Structures are given as C-alpha cells and as structure tokens.
Amino acid sequence: MRHSLSIQIGPVAFRIGSAWRAPLDALARLYAAYPAPRDGICDFTVRLEPEKPWRRHFRPSVAIKGDYILPDAAPLSLAHGLLAAEMGMNLQMALGQKQYLLLHASSVEKDGRALIMTGESGAGKSTLAALLGERGWRLLGDEFALLDLDSGELLPFPRAVSLKNGAIRALEAEVEPDRFGPRLEGTPKGEIRHMRPNDEALARMGERARPALILFPRFGEAEAVRGVGAAETFMRFTQASTNYVTLGARGFEALNRLIAGSPALAIDYPDSDSAVAMVEGFWRELAA
Amino acid sequence: MAGIRYIADPEEHVRAVELDGLSVLFHERSGMTHIVAAPAPEILGALREGPADAQELLRRLSARFAFEGEEAEAAIHARLGELEAAGLVRRA
Numbered sequence: 001m002r003h004s005l006s007i008q009i010g011p012v013a014f015r016i017g018s019a020w021r022a023p024l025d026a027l028a029r030l031y032a033a034y035p036a037p038r039d040g041i042c043d044f045t046v047r048l049e050p051e052k053p054w055r056r057h058f059r060p061s062v063a064i065k066g067d068y069i070l071p072d073a074a075p076l077s078l079a080h081g082l083l084a085a086e087m088g089m090n091l092q093m094a095l096g097q098k099q100y101l102l103l104h105a106s107s108v109e110k111d112g113r114a115l116i117m118t119g120e121s122g123a124g125k126s127t128l129a130a131l132l133g134e135r136g137w138r139l140l141g142d143e144f145a146l147l148d149l150d151s152g153e154l155l156p157f158p159r160a161v162s163l164k165n166g167a168i169r170a171l172e173a174e175v176e177p178d179r180f181g182p183r184l185e186g187t188p189k190g191e192i193r194h195m196r197p198n199d200e201a202l203a204r205m206g207e208r209a210r211p212a213l214i215l216f217p218r219f220g221e222a223e224a225v226r227g228v229g230a231a232e233t234f235m236r237f238t239q240a241s242t243n244y245v246t247l248g249a250r251g252f253e254a255l256n257r258l259i260a261g262s263p264a265l266a267i268d269y270p271d272s273d274s275a276v277a278m279v280e281g282f283w284r285e286l287a288a
Numbered sequence: 289m290a291g292i293r294y295i296a297d298p299e300e301h302v303r304a305v306e307l308d309g310l311s312v313l314f315h316e317r318s319g320m321t322h323i324v325a326a327p328a329p330e331i332l333g334a335l336r337e338g339p340a341d342a343q344e345l346l347r348r349l350s351a352r353f354a355f356e357g358e359e360a361e362a363a364i365h366a367r368l369g370e371l372e373a374a375g376l377v378r379r380a
Contacts, residue, residue, distance in 0.1 A: 230307035252314040256305050
C-alpha cells in the first residue's frame with residue numbers, strides 16, 4: 001500500500017493502508033492522540049483500494065479490503081474515504097475478533113462500573129454514550145463492547161464516535177471543534193461526522209470496568225421504562241453479538257455471567273437530555 | 289403399538305441455565321443456543337433415562353408431574369417434533 005497508519009485502540013491494534021493519501025490524513029487527524037501499537041504488531045489490517053485499478057484517479061471509489069471480507073461491502077466515493085476506513089475497522093472487528101465476546105453496543109463507565117446500551121441502528125445508543133462521555137462518565141466505546149471471556153469485565157474500545165444526522169448538532173454544542181472530523185454528507189447513512197473521545201477516555205483506554213446495568217434505549221417515544229427479563233436479554237444479546245456463535249460454549253458462559261450480574265431495562269425517551277436524566281436516576285438507584 | 293423412539297444428548301453436553309422460568313440451553317453438538325419453556329426441559333430429562341416413544345415418555349413424566357390425558361400425549365408429540373427440528377432430540 002502506498003500510505004499506511006497504525007493505531008492502538010484499547011486492546012486492539014489496527015493497520016490501515018490506502019491507495020490514496022487523503023483518507024489517511026483525515027484518519028491521522030482524528031486519531032492524533034492515540035498511541036502506536038504497543039509491540040508494533042497489528043491485530044487487524046484494513047485496506048482501502050480502488051474498486052478498479054484505473055479508478056484511482058478517474059472518479060475514484062473506495063473498496064474496503066482486509067483479512068476478513070464481506071463479498072458485498074459496497075464501494076464508497078473517495079470523498080467518504082474516512083468513512084470507508086472506519087467501516088473497514090468495524091468489519092475486521094466484527095468478522096475477526098475471537099478473543100472477546102463482541103457486543104454491538106455502546107458502553108460508559110462511572111466508579112469502575114459500566115453501563116451497556118444496545119439497540120437497533122437509530123435507537124440512540126451511540127449518541128447517548130457520547131453525551132454521557134461529556135457529562136461525567138468515561139466513554140468506553142460507542143459501537144462495540146468487548147467482554148472478557150474469563151473475567152467478565154468490559155474492555156474499553158474508544159474508537160472515534162460516529163455521529164449521524166441530528167446527533168452531530170447535539171454534540172457540536174458541547175464539544176471542542178478540534179475533536180471533530182470532516183462533515184461527510186450524502187453517505188449511505190445520511191450525514192456523518194466523527195468525533196474523537198475526550199482525553200480521559202483515551203488516557204484510560206487500558207482500564208477495564210465491571211458491567212453493572214444494561215439498557216435497551218429507544219429514541220422518539222414518550223418517557224417510559226420497563227424491566228427486561230433475563231431470557232429476553234440473553235436472546236437480544238445473542239442477536240447483538242457478531243461472534244457469539246463462533247465462540248461456542250465460552251460465549252454462552254460469558255453472556256450468562258453478564259446477564260446474571262446486571263439488571264436490564266428498556267427505556268423510551270423523547271430527547272437526549274431526558275435520557276441522560278433517566279440514566280443518572282437508574283445509576284443512583286443501583287448504588288443505593 | 290410402539291411409536292417412534294427418541295433419545296436426547298446427556299446432560300453434560302447440554303449446558304442449561306434457568307432464566308425467568310425459561311431454560312436457555314447451549315447444545316454443544318451443534319453449537320446452537322435454544323430458549324425453551326416447560327415441558328421441554330422435563331422431556332429432555334425424561335429421555336436421558338433411555339430411549340422412549342411418546343407413550344413411554346408420558347409414563348415417565350406422569351410419575352413426576354401432573355401430566356396426563358389425551359391432550360398431554362398430543363402435546364408431547366408436538367413438543368418432540370419441535371425438539372427434533374431444533375436438534376435437541378433425535379430418533380433412536
């Protein structure tokens with residue numbers, strides 16, 4: 001590859017190679033404060049290549065490649081090269097991670113204990129984690145929660161937060177401008193802007209947290225709370241995990257332990273501020 | 289007349305956890321996870337005593353549970369069909 005960049009994010013080291021310089025420059029700015037891989041060895045490689053060789057210059061479009069590939073990963077326009085790199089990193093994790101139970105969930109920590117939020121795309125788990133991360137909690141990750149198979153602890157994976165549409169404005173209002181990547185318009189998911197987690201999240205990316213509460217948030221409804229039974233939580237997490245089936249009995253045991261130790265609630269919320277207030281309320285009750 | 293006889297994998301190959309009155313089963317042979325309700329766990333337990341057809345199974349279950357009558361036999365047939373489709377029991 002002509003250009004490359006290696007970064008350590010929590011326990012995982014990535015190498016991103018690209019046929020073009022621009023996406024890597026954007027990535028390097030976004031991940032400026034992240035350490036280089038600890039031992040120089042990368043767990044996952046992402047490659048951004050021209051969809052066809054002659055398309056590197058003429059109407060370039062980016063194909064995402066790596067050790068693990070999906071045959072139908074759609075090519076993106078070069079203007080969305082940063083998004084391609086981010087999607088490539090997600091894809092490598094989702095397909096290749098075998099060391100931890102990988103949950104498609106966001107997570108934040110306070111007092112050494114973690115809150116895990118999962119739900120369908122658009123439910124607000126990413127926005128909510130990003131907001132909490134600016135309001136006294138430590139952001140562990142907005143996309144993937146890594147559960148240690150032996151200890152049951154969560155490992156931070158504080159990638160750049162992928163903000164979509166309305167969430168962009170909400171975070172721009174409370175976060176320093178230099179933590180944002182370029183505004184990407186007209187992507188398959190609408191408008192996207194990446195945000196670097198704050199210094200605390202990065203400085204403490206080696207510090208694990210014990211899960212304490214599970215939330216299934218749903219944005220756009222009047223405020224409501226309902227307890228979610230352990231069997232339903234179990235089923236939802238098997239669906240929210242990309243490697244549960246691959247891990248076999250170890251995944252089953254890890255998920256059981258998570259569910260046995262953490263109550264689960266489904267919450268509906270009309271706006272981010274009420275969701276943050278609800279979370280703070282649950283946290284107080286849990287500590288009491 | 290003897291019906292189709294079924295067997296189930298031994299307990300050590302099917303990890304089970306009770307959650308909210310349901311059983312979550314991890315079936316090692318297939319690597320699949322199943323969430324089942326009563327009387328599925330009871331049927332699996334009774335089949336572990338040895339291969340049995342629906343009538344024999346009903347005899348074993350009625351010895352331990354209030355589980356009798358024509359409807360019970362129909363229910364056992366239905367549950368055995370579901371458990372066979374899930375790979376948790378198979379024909380002996």
